[in-house]
Amino acid sequence: MTDNSEVLRRWRMVLGGYAQSAMDTVRLVGSDQRADRALDYLYAREMEQRGLRRGKGGRAGSLDPSQLTALGWLNEVRSLFPQSVLEVVQAHAIDTLGLTELLSDPKVLYSLEPNRDLLKSLVAFKGRANPQVQEKIREVARTVVDEIVRRLRPRVQQALAGRPNRFRRSQQKSMQNFDWRATIRDNLRNYDPERKRIIADRLRFFGRSRRRLPWRIILCVDQSGSMLDSTIYAAVMAAILTGLPSLDVRLVVFDTSVVDLSEEAADPVSVLMSVQLGGGTDIAGAVAYCEQLVEQPTRTILALVTDFCEGGPASRLIAAIRRLNAARVTMIGLAALSEDATPEYDRATAERVAAAGMKVAALTPDRFADWLGEVIA
Template identity: 35%
Template sequence: MQEEYLKRWRLILGGDEADGTGVSLSKEEIRMDECLEAVYDSDRSAGLGSSAPKVSRWLGDIREFFPQSVVQVIQRDAVSRLHLHELLTEPEMLEGVVPDVHLVATLMSLSRAIPEKSKATAREVVRKVVDELLRKLAGPTQQAVTGALNRSSRRRNPRYNEIDWNTTITKNLKNYQPDYKTIIPEIRIGYGRRRKAMKDIVLCIDQSGSMGASVVYSGIFGSVLASIPAVSTRMVV
């Protein structure tokens, strides 16, 4: 276990004069070290340069050695430290990256520089990130806006997501249909709300260059809010 910790420190420190661990790396660990060196010690190793094949191999290597959350951080650092923005206009590079919200913000800033041949790939990268964020944010956002459920109160004719299924089934047992093996829910019992739902929402968005990721999140929140019929949503950019 101690040797494993020392190897991690060796990868962090970068070797040579900075290395005080005294441990040796395996062939695979040396490849991992070279992936990190290309970004974080680029002055000595000449970095990734502007070679598309070299960057493409590097993208494959970091996906092999590191979990997705770490890959996203390394990609983001490579773009900012090594100025690889122009490579993101190439479809081959876009197909190799792991999509995340910061990459989407970078693509937004490069939108006018992306050639026609790369736009479809760039849109697909953006779509993957947006779909994932929508999956995570839609439910909590809608519940926060429409009001949290109050499970201590009951109401008749609730919306679908407010139905108390246990009570509703119990109340409708008399309506069981043997032929269909199901219950006809003549009476629906649901939960009340803790507070009055919001009606009018205004989102104010700062779209300056440093706020790229926030613009992405704000746009997704706006689309979720706009999908709620009872809410009037406006955006000030």
């Protein structure tokens, strides 16, 4: 009986809401209900264009697809389906969901509030947009990215600013730089025995030394659609790090091919407009390319941003990681680089990579900055 129920559930998912009247014993819940609603939002329009109307056995009002907006639908299918399915339904959406209006009329974009979710949707579809709309997408990207940069830059700069230099005095007077030992020593002559206090008229502060040792940071970013959120933050981090002294930043994006965007690393919007989402994934090929960028291994950091869903033999990737580890390159694999740092990744490959010498983590951008600061310190 259980097996029969599972078969009916699968058929109900395949046939959609129009089959509910004939399969009224099947009740969808949880992710099944969400997936059914998201697919119905797309494909019910096509069925209605063919003249098929819902009867009394149609779906309940609580599941009516009008509850979803176009952007809400995009975010829903991105969270529900794997990349291969997402690419198919997004392609169908261009022709049947009304997203052609979104991609062809800049006035529609002007009416939307720029935010990260909107940026993710537009970047995913930018390849299908006309030149006029692409320019508006660039404006939205600039607005959203500038806000992220303003928020993150002070935090990253603080993490990488350097440690106190106890042999140089500073004109910048802050409690962070306060040298209490030197202050007590220089004011001992002002000790008040009655009040049992030192009256300090000369305060001392440490200087802060900037790191001058050359460090090369290689950001190697998987541009598959599932990594879009991390791609946005990787582009932002590349821009911030490029502006810091004594850091040489290289930015590489990949799918089955490798594109070196190091010349554009200072401009995250240009990077986002250059990425090509979708396609296969050759992580080993990307890491092999990054090997060629290593000049001083002990002063090189490789940050690989990927979901570790390797399209080719994992053995090639593991061999490359082992070579870099033997050369003493510092490596970290980021299964997520985003505000929530919630990863979806191939755990088996990630474990093999970790065993070969690469740290694996999911980090928020500020925690990634802290990790860089600890390595470079």
